[in-house]
Each structure stands twice: as structure tokens, then as C-alpha cells.
Amino acid sequence: MGADHTRPAPSTPPRVRRILVMTVVPLIVVTVIATLLLWPGETLRIDQGDQVPRYHGTVTRVVTEPCPPAPQTPDGPSGVADGPCGTVTVAVTQGPDNGGQVETPVPSGPGAPTVAVGDEVVLVALADPSDPSVSSYHIAEHQRGMPLLWLVALFAAAIVAFGRLRGLAALAGLGASFAILLTFVVPGISAGGAPLPIAITGAALIMFVVLYLTHGVTAQTSVAVLGTLGSLVLTGVLGTLATAATHLTGYGSEEATTLSMYQRDVDLHGLLLAGIIIGSLGVLDDVTVTQSATVTELAHANPGLSRLQLYRAATRVGRAHIASTVNTIVLAYAGASLPLLLLLTADSRPVGQILTSEFLAQEIVRSAVATLGLVAAVPLTTGLAALVTTAGRGPADADATGPTPTPRPAPDRAEALEALSAPRHGEPSTPAPARWPDPERSTDPAW
Template sequence: MGADHTRPAPSAPPRVRRILIATVVPLVLATVVAALMLWPRNAPEPADATDPPRHHGTVTRVVTEPCPPTPEQPEGAPGTRPERCGTVAVRVDSGPAVGQQVETPVPAGPGAPTVDVGDEVILVELSDPADPSSVMWNIAEHQRGTPLVWLAVIFAVAIVAFGRWRGLAALAGLAASFAILLTFVLPGIGAGRDPLLVAVVGAALIMFVVLYLTHGVTAQTSVAVLGTLGSLVLTGILGTVATAATHLTGFGSEDATTLSMFQADVDLHGLLLAGIIIGSLGVLDDVTVTQAATVTELAHANPTLSRLQLYRAATRVGRAHIASTVNTIVLAYAGASLPLLLLLTADSRPVGQLLTSEFLAQEIVRSAVATLGLIAAVPLTTGLAALVTTAGRQTPGSPAGEPAPPPAPRPSRDRAETLEALSAARSGRASTPPPAASDRWPDQDRSTDSAW
């Protein structure tokens, strides 16, 4: 997450490091203590599995035939589609019946897989409770393990090949994020804890682990951490106010309704807020890390820039970043809710009623709150980075601990010197050579890409 800057950031003065340590360490300890207090020790055990056994199989033969018309829906009736009927021969590859050839009906119905010879599928073994010896087999879905493994391998290799050690650290941070989600956030919400509180603490844990693991323990990373944490808290407050003002209940999707049937003690309104917090974390990390790095790079490129000049320059970069990221957030939520949006377009209700319905209002609130938190992250992180970067700044000849004086204004040339310079250039005489690169650029190893 965030921008990658291979050149290490210059170390902050000792006084600044002490202030950052005194600020960040208590926040880390408070997050760990809160996580221990909220840890789901009495999480509900999963219900006893009553699903039928599932086994791997390989399709060896497919025989299809036209489906006979039913009395309720004659063949060719409007609104109906002809379905595939017939049988599928499958070789069982796992379970007690391994090696046997079994016959199943051709999968039919909404979402049914389309199978061909050679496909690897998941078989469901159905037995009659009255006669256990009577067994029927059905095809549930395709096996997806091997393609997913290859995709994960390509994903990891590409990240490590491009990011090298930083990419490897990013993969470790990704694994830590999923570990925190699976062992703390989801079990904590399932155990009846306050979803908003669990989400804030879990997001803070993820933030501390991922940012310091990926970008190193530096003052620049600490600034990004503080900016992200402040923006997360603001996002939680805005989400609480917005969902209360719009009277959202959390029953804005079929998944939430189904969850309420299986776990009635889960607060769906809090779960909605938790989703906003977790969903905002990744984009917030990207913005705060970029802003902290931008301030550091600007200060390194031109050490004479004042604190206000650094803030203004980095904020201009942040505005361009926000302008593109806002569209990213809205499109990400729209893509995740595309079936819902398509269903709403077929609704005959007026547009005003559609926009204020529970289903669509939930997505509008989610996008707006995440965007407001993202916008607040830019000035917050940029201001902190400008303070940290310029704190304790010294000139080569100034005593230790004394800040550098403001840069002296460039003396203006008088009219005679200006005319002489112009006449020399017009007559072709050699003019004063330009200053060396080392005089204009503080680090000769830095990139010298031309400006826009």
C-alpha cells in the first residue's frame, strides 16, 4: 500500500524522533490493550456440519437431450428458456467411492455450471435417510483450487520481482492483514462485540503492522501512521452521524438479511460502519504515505523551502491525488454493487425514491463518508509531515540546535549589469557558465527528470 520510494528518507533530529516515539508508542500500546480486551475468547462454535459429503471428480462423458415441456410451462412459452437435460458420467477422484464411475443429471437452474468432458468438478453425495444404500450424485460446481493457486503464485512473483525486498514486505503485510481480519475482526463481530469498535481497533492493528513492515520504522512512516489513524477516527465519526441522519438499519443487502437469520445478535448497523472503516483503510494508507513522502522529497530537493511552502506544494500534489482517488472509490463501490444497480434500473419507481431507498442510500453514504475521510487525510498528513521535516533544520554554519534562518532574497541586478549581459548574449560573447549541478541540486545521485 502506498507509494514506493527506494531512497531512504533522511533521519529526523533526535528531538523530533523522541516526540514521535512519545506519540506513537502509547497509541500502539493502547491499540494492543484494546485488542486484548475485545479479543473473542467465547466466540460461538460453528454449528455441526449437516451438509452432504462433497468429493472431487472428473467428467468423462456428457449426454444431452432436449428437455420435455412441463405442464406448468409449455415448451416455447414466453419468458422461458430451453434447458439442457441428460446425464453426465463422472469419475470419482476422492472419498470412499474413489475410482468409481457415477452418473449425475446435467446441472440446471440459475447459476448451474456448464460442464464438458475433462472438467474437474465437485460432486455432492446425497443419500436417502430411509434407505442409506440409495445414493444419488449431483454436480455442485467446478474445482477452482489449481487456477487460484497459479494466480496467487503469479501475483506474488510479480510483486517480488518489481518491488524486491519492499515487495516481499508488502506480501508479509498482506498476510498480516488477513490474519488480523480472520482471527480478530470477524470473530469479534460474530461474538457480539461492538462492530464499530472492533473495526477501529482492527484497522489500527493492520495499519501499524503493514505501514511499519512495508515502509520501515522511520519518521516519515510515523507521520503517515498518525495521519491514517486521525483520518480513521474522523471517518468513524462521520459514518456514525451519516448513518444516523439517514436512518440506515444495515439491512441494505441480501447478505445482511441472511446473516441476521443465522446470527441474530450481530448489530447490522454497526457492521455497516465497520465495513466503511475497513474499506477506507487501504485508500487512506496510500494517500498518507504519498503525502508524507512528497513532503520529504520536496524538502530534500530544495532545503530552503519554508514550512508553509512545503505544505502548499505538497497539498497541490494531494489535490491531484484526491481528484483521481475519489473516482476510484465510487467506481469500486459501484462495481461491487453492480447487480444491485442493474436491478434498480429495472425498477419502475421514480428516481428520487430509488436514490433514497435503503439499498442505494447505503452505498451513497458509504462512498461519501469514505471520500470525506480521504480528503481530511491530505491536510492532516501534509501538515504533520511539514512540521517533522522542518523541525531542527540547520544550515552548515549554524550552531547545533539553532534553526536555519530564512533564505535571503536574491539581490536584483542594476540596469547597467542587465544591459551588459544582454549585449554580451547578442554579440555572441561567452557568458558566465551556469552553476554546476551540485550547486543546484543537493544530491547528485537523485533523478534529474525535467519538469513539466
């Protein structure tokens, strides 16, 4: 999470460090206290009845055959049943038939896995409704544990190989983020707690742990922390106002409707706001860390820049970053909702009704609020970074309204060409046209 800036920042004056400590430490204490107060008690679990036994196995043989005719229905004549048809032999490696061979029908239907010899699959044992003592095996899905393990190992190796110690810190921060989400945020909301306070507290806790662990305990990181926290609070306020103005209920997805049937204590409207907060955090810390580092690098490269000049220069970088990040947010939501977008193309309702429907209005509000929080993060973090970076200078250097350095006049092109074509000391004179056939020719290299 966030950008990587490994160059050490210039030392911050002790007075500025004390101010940052007096600002950040109370916020950390408040976050820890809120975490303890909101810590979930006993989590309600969904009663799913008797679980269907699942066992692992390996496909040893696949036999396909023509499908039998489908029975005649009132809607139309009989035809050939949907395929494929046949049998699959599986060597069972778990359960009561461990070490034996069982036969299952070839998986068919929407979303059915396509199996081949050598595939590792998951079997489910289904009891016969007429005789519960008799059960038959069916292939449910492929085993994905080993491919996922190799993918995670490759991911971790690439991060460590490129980032080294900073990569290790980033992986530790990622683990901490998942730990906080799975032990505090998700159980707290499942237990019936208010989703918005839990999400803000969990996001703040993730922010403190990840940013300081990944980027170090520095003034630059503290500025990014303050900018991120302020933007998160603003995002929560904007999300509350936007969902109230658009009268969103949180029932805009099939998952939310299903959740409401199993856990009626969950506030789906608050859950929508919590999703906006958590989803914005990952992009917010990238923007705030980048802006804080940009101000620091500009001040280090040119100590003569005033506070206002630092703010303006870093804001130009922030504008370019926001312009690309906005597209990233929209495409991320579009990619996650691609089946929904395809479904909309088949909808015969007018476009205005589709855009204002609950499920699509929810995504529009989510994207708009997250973007507004990002836009606010740039001036907020940049201004804080400019104040902290120039705090140790004298009054004349830190004056934002002070006189700007007079730029050197640009040399005339003809004078520059004449100077380049002049002979060096001790060398024979060479006419200018011999060296520069066309004085107006561009000297820039061709693309």
C-alpha cells in the same frame, strides 16, 4: 498497501525522533491493550445441520440429448424443459466410490456450471427422499483450487520481482492484514462484540503492522501512521453521524438480512460502520504515505523551501491524488454492486425513491464518508510531515512567514534567440535569419 518510496529519507534530528517515539509508542500500547480486552471468546457458529457430502472428480464423457416435454401447468401449456439435458460421466477421486465412474445429469438452471471432458468438478451426493439409503451424484461446481493457487503464485512472483525486499515486506503485510481480520475482527463481531470499537482497533493494529513492516521504522512512516490514525478516527465519527442522520439500520443488503436470521446478536448498524472503517483503511494509508514521502522529497530536493512552501507544494500533489482516488472509491463500490445497479434500471419507482432507499442510501453514505476521511487525511498528514521535516532547521529557515526567494526574471525570447544564434569564438559569423528562419516559431518538439 500504500505507495512504494524506496529512496532513503534524510536523517531526522534526535529531538524530533524522541517526540515521535513518545507519541507513537503509547498509541501502539493502547492498541495492543484494546486488542487484548476486545479479543473474542468462543465464536458462535451457524448450525447448518447435516452437511451434504462433497467429493472431487474428473469429467470423462458428456452426452447431450433433447430435453423431454415439460408437464402442463395451470399457468400455460406444456413445452420443452429448460436445457441442457443429458448425462455426464465422472471419474470419482474421493469418497466411497473412489476410482469408479458415476453418471450425473448435465447441470442446468441459473448459475449451473458448463462442463466438458477433462474438467475437474465437485460432486455432491444427494439422498433420495423416498429411500434415504439410495443417493445420486450431481455436479455442484468446478474445482478452483489449482487455478487460484497459480494466480496467487503469479501475483506473489510479480510483487517480489518488481519490489524485491520491499515486495516481500508488502506480501508479509498483506498476510498480517488477513490474519488480523480473520482472527480478531471477524470472530469478535461474530461473538456479539461492538463492531465499531473492534473495527477501529483492528484497523489500527493492521496500520501499525503493515506500515512499519512495509516502509520501515522511520520518521516518515511515523508521520503517515499518525495521519492515518487521525483520519480513521474522523471517518468513524463522520460515519456515526451520517448513518444516524440518514436513519440507516444496516439491513440494506440480502447478506445482512440473512446474517440477522442466523446470528441475532450481531449489531448490523455497527457492522455497517465497521465496513466503512476497514474499507477506508486501504486507501487512507496510500494517501498518507504518499503525502509524507512527497514532503520529504521536496525538502530533500530544495532545502531552502520554508514550512509553508513545503505544505503548499505537497498539498497540490495531494489534490491531484484525491481527485483520482475519489473516482477509484466510487468505481470500486459500483463494481462490487453492479448487479444492484442493473436491478435499479428495471425498477419502476421514481429516481428519488430509489436513491433514498435503504440499500442505495447505504452505498452513498459509505462512499461519501470514505471520501471525507481521505480529504481530511491530506492536510493532516501534510502538515505533520512539514513540521517534522523542518523541525531541525534554524528559526530563520523554518519560519513559514519568512521572505520567499525572489524569482529570476524570465529572459526575453528575442534575446535568447539572439544569444543562441551568436557565433562561437573562432567561428565565422552566421546571420541570425539563416539559423532561425522564423524567430517567432515555437521551439517545442511536436507531439
